[in-house]
Amino acid sequence: MLAGLPLAGSALAREMPTTATTAPASARKSNVVILATGGTIAGAGADASNSATYQAAKVPVDKLIAAVPSLGDLANVRGEQVFQIASESFTNAQLVQLAKRVSALLKQDDVDGVVITHGTDTLEETALFLDLVVKSDKPIVVVGSMRPSTAISADGALNLADAVATAASPASKGKGVLVTMNDEIQAGRDVTKRVNIKPSAFTSQWGPLGMVVEGKTYWFRAPVKRHGTTSEFDIDTIDTLPEVAIVYGSGNMNPAAYTAAVQGGAKAIVHAGTGNGSVAGYAVDTLKDLRAKGTVVIRSSRVGDGFVLRNAEQPDDQYDWVVAHDLNPQKAKILAAVALTKTNDTKELQRIFWEY
Ligand SMILES: NC(=O)C[C@H](N)C(=O)O
Incomplete structure (x- = not known):
């Protein structure tokens, strides 16, 4: 009323x-x-x-x-x-x-x-x-x-x-x-x-x-x-944002969700991992595979608080993955989309996740 x-x-x-x-x-x-x-x-x-x-x-x-x-x-x-x-x-x-x-x-x-x-x-x-x-x-x-x-x-x-x-x-x-x-x-x-x-x-x-x-x-x-x-980003020079998907980690998760997200157009996947952004052992190969084909992999945590450290839980340097620092998955998705308007270099992306 x-x-x-x-x-x-x-x-x-x-x-x-x-x-x-x-x-x-x-x-x-x-x-x-x-x-x-x-x-x-x-x-x-x-x-x-x-x-x-x-x-x-x-x-x-x-x-x-x-x-x-x-x-x-x-x-x-x-x-x-x-x-x-x-x-x-x-x-x-x-x-x-x-x-x-x-x-x-x-x-x-x-x-x-x-x-x-x-x-x-x-x-x-x-x-x-x-x-x-x-x-x-x-x-x-x-x-x-x-x-x-x-x-x-x-x-x-x-x-x-x-x-x-x-x-x-x-x-x-x-x-x-x-x-x-x-x-x-x-x-x-x-x-x-x-x-x-x-x-x-x-x-x-x-x-x-x-x-x-x-x-x-x-x-x-x-x-x-x-x-x-x-900020190094400016809306006056941004007209579109790339697709970024969040895939939720859980016990007995189906790794096909990562592949489906990429098939759906995602340029980056934010992994809303358990705990410290951990990835199920049986899902690691799928993510490594997608990274090898060009998808950016970003580890965040479904916990929401705390922050994800590089090379804790997973060897990010070896797999060329990025960590979301203290950003929760939905915020990491936004920063990833904005950052990808400028670069898809993972070192640059990691710098951006530390600085913003
Ligand atoms: N409290 C709210 O505003 C919830 C509503 N679903 C919205 O986000 O538009």
């Missing part, structure tokens, strides 16, 4: 008085553009009790903005509807289109920051992609919600207000793509969806960078990996 939105907004307005601003009254208000792509933050359920059964990507960006009147206290905000999709349906072509729009907007003098509203399922992929390819120091904040806008205690309104506050804050400059969920500011590179049903779904093994409280950002750490202006 879209009629639920203004109610949610005015409730928020009561809870967040206009004193919650990020800058002194004399400072110019930042100009923030909200690019809407769909997801649960734009979702609508039949009833306020529907927190998990609803349709994603229903509410248009103007209604999302109107539902949170306090946004106007934080920044001069305008919206653009880029897509209206659930994020599990994002394609590489859409990633490229979105990043080109972000890049173009941030080149404008009258844009200080960009917020992207996004479904949470692949939010972490988009956040890393933008981190790698948009050459700007201006804040880019990706935000979603775990409950649809019509649900009791919907989390989208506050997450969006926090995103706008973060995008409007000069303190957010140069910190890479940021994600605001559940009061926290996370590094887009590191953050991952770890719970599929709670507002506290997004965490990073390295911890949040900061928090947003009453429209003000508080920072505790900053990313050290290459991103934005220090």
Whole structure:
């Protein structure tokens, strides 16, 4: 029920008085553009009790903005509807289109920051992609919600207000793509969806960078990996991304999955290995074979936390494989696709996995 939105907004307005601003009254208000792509933050359920059964990507960006009147206290905000999709349906072509729009907007003098509203399922992929390819120091904040806008205690309104506050804050400059969920500011590179049903779904093994409280950002750490202006990748020179497949490791896995991925067009395989990216003994020959024929093999871990070391578990130097460092399989897939636009040299690819 879209009629639920203004109610949610005015409730928020009561809870967040206009004193919650990020800058002194004399400072110019930042100009923030909200690019809407769909997801649960734009979702609508039949009833306020529907927190998990609803349709994603229903509410248009103007209604999302109107539902949170306090946004106007934080920044001069305008919206653009880029897509209206659930994020599990994002394609590489859409990633490229979105990043080109972000890049173009941030080149404008009258844009200080960009917020992207996004479904949470692949939010972490988009956040890393933008981190790698948009050459700007201006804040880019990706935000979603775990409950649809019509649900009791919907989390989208506050997450969006926090995103706008973060995008409007000069303190957010140069910190890479940021994600605001559940009061926290996370590094887009590191953050991952770890719970599929709670507002506290997004965490990073390295911890949040900061928090947003009453429209003000508080920072505790900053990313050290290459991103934005220090990245060697630039969306202005990327038009397509190569196919990269993830193959999931498990007990008694079928190695035919690797071959099928390559037959399906994959230029690289991210092996979501057990433990430290380990590979079943009976599957090693298939991967060695595919590598000999040109497929890039990247070892990541299905565990999600920790990091995969070269030549631990498997002799990567001997097999000419790459390790994903601390990137989980879905993030390794994004970095591999971006890196492959420049090189398929495995030494270069490994350097890129260490540096980004
Ligand atoms: N919470 C969400 O946004 C989930 C939804 N399936 C999406 O990613 O679009």
